[in-house]
Amino acid sequence: MTHHGASDLFDVVVVGGGPAGATAATDLARGGRRVLLLDRAGRIKPCGGAIPPRLIRDFAIPDELLLARIRSARMIAPSARHVDMPVGDGFVGMVDRAHFDPWLRDRARLAGAECRDGVFERITRDEANLATVHYREGKDGPAVSVRARLVVGADGATSPVGRAEIPGHAKMRQVFAYHEIVRSPSAEAHDGTRCDVYYQGRLSPDFYAWIFPHGDTMSIGTGSMQKGFSLRSAIRDLRAATGLDACETVRREGAPIPLRPLKRWDNGRDVLLAGDAAGVVAPASGEGIYYAMLGGRLSAQAAEAFLATGDARALASARKSFMRLHGRVFWILGMMQWVWYRSDGLRERFVSICKDKDVQQLTWDAYMNKELVRAKPAAHARIFFKDLAHLFRWVSP
Structure with missing residues (x-):
């Protein structure tokens, strides 16, 4: 592996290659900026994988990434009574993050961003006051450092970039989410065009549980803020109750999901957050992919303004724009x-x-x-x- 020295100077180093980071990197690279996208290999986020038509349109998502088209949602009450909500015209797309995220990173690479597998460690500043990003190649590889005029932290709810650089980040409230991806049963056993959402305290005391079809597989998940609540037991119970306990489990994933947008997304200097790191997951619904990608795009716009003028106040425009668009919702x-x-x-x-x-x-x-x-x-x-x-x-x- 080549060892990159600290002489490497990027306009922007994006830490985290999920939907927010990959979108920011793509937009900045398309604008002619020198971008490094740093991502930890083998990381898949637990996620129902629903993407609305607005996302498919705004971010040009190709049909082959859509594993299912959802035409209705079934809301299931504690008494097991249910209400079906047909989508009407159109559909909700379903993606599997194991395929969706790498595709987004490839798009960033094709746009001109340099992509590296690495684990972020810290940021220091040199005598010219430029940020130096320190990371490890792979998991246990050599230490590497690169310089950046701006660092975009798109590294998840527990963002090491955010915790190091943005005051109050460590206090961000979170739901912990867990899901199991299983092989889908036959079409007779489960409708592949319907999302099931369970509002039952036994499956989540303060959020909801879900069964979302992904074509050949499905995501069965839940989330909760309560420390002692066993997410795994809840999913075991849900699978048993729905006859999905016999289906082969492909993989299991857990991760924290933020509950509200942070008050500040930047450090007023050279760091800006995007996606879960900035707290942009919708309350009640837990929807995050659209908001992450929009946040990535707005961060890229703020970054562009900052790089063009050198005025760090431009960084605050990402949050301002986001809250103007979606704060009320x-x-x-x-x-x-x-x-x-x-x-x-x-x-x-x-x-x-x-x-x-x-x-x-x-x-x-x-x-x-x-x-x-x-x-x-x-x-x-x-x-x-x-x-x-x-x-x-x-x-x-």
């Missing part, structure tokens, strides 16, 4: 999670609300296109009052 979803995910009685009511056609329409509109449809204020008002009625038990569930 994140706030609403956060309230939803806080209100409805606290007990099985509330979860039962939440699922019964999902029967409402207004709720279904608005949910899919917001999810598919990432916009709260402002043209429908009457529907918003109706939903708000229905929500209150359910919450205060003015109606029977």
